[in-house]
Amino acid sequence: MRSFGDLPRPVLVLEGLGMVLLVLSYLSIHDFVRLPGILASQSVAVGMIFLGVALMVPAAAFLVWRVVQGFSPLLLAGKPTKNDRRSPPPSDKNNQGPQD
Template sequence: MRSPVIPRSLLLLEVAGMALLALAFLALNQTVALPAPLDSGTAIVGMIFAGVALMLPATVALVIALARQLAPRLMNAPGHSAHQDKEKRDDADH
């Protein structure tokens, strides 16, 4: 199975989300001193939520790409299945 291709813009969002989560972690452990507005607990929780939100689009794109590879008939079905086509083709009731 080939690996799914994710657009570069989604990968950049993923990297930005990871950087924001890492910054929130370091600020929470007081390893990094942030400016006054970003040093509060509310701002750190906001950074955590923003980091996760930035990582979600790439995750959804990856799951959809993997689902299309694993079950192409399930993901690309226009509303009818091959089973229905076979029934119509083998129908002897003229």
């Protein structure tokens, strides 16, 4: 894949939200940012970590799917197909050698 710009827009948005949640949870766990009310607890920070990772899964799955699609012609290159233009192997009748 050439760039992340090839990803669909909803997948990019989910990826961005996941990154924001991961950074926010890291900053709140290490007391760089104070979140209001109930969001300041450790359990909410752990939940944000899991949610952030879950939001990043579609982008990873999409990238893996693109890689598999790119490699599929390479994996099928050795197998003959219906549209293969190579000539069939000669039969035994043609390879008998000179007749006496």
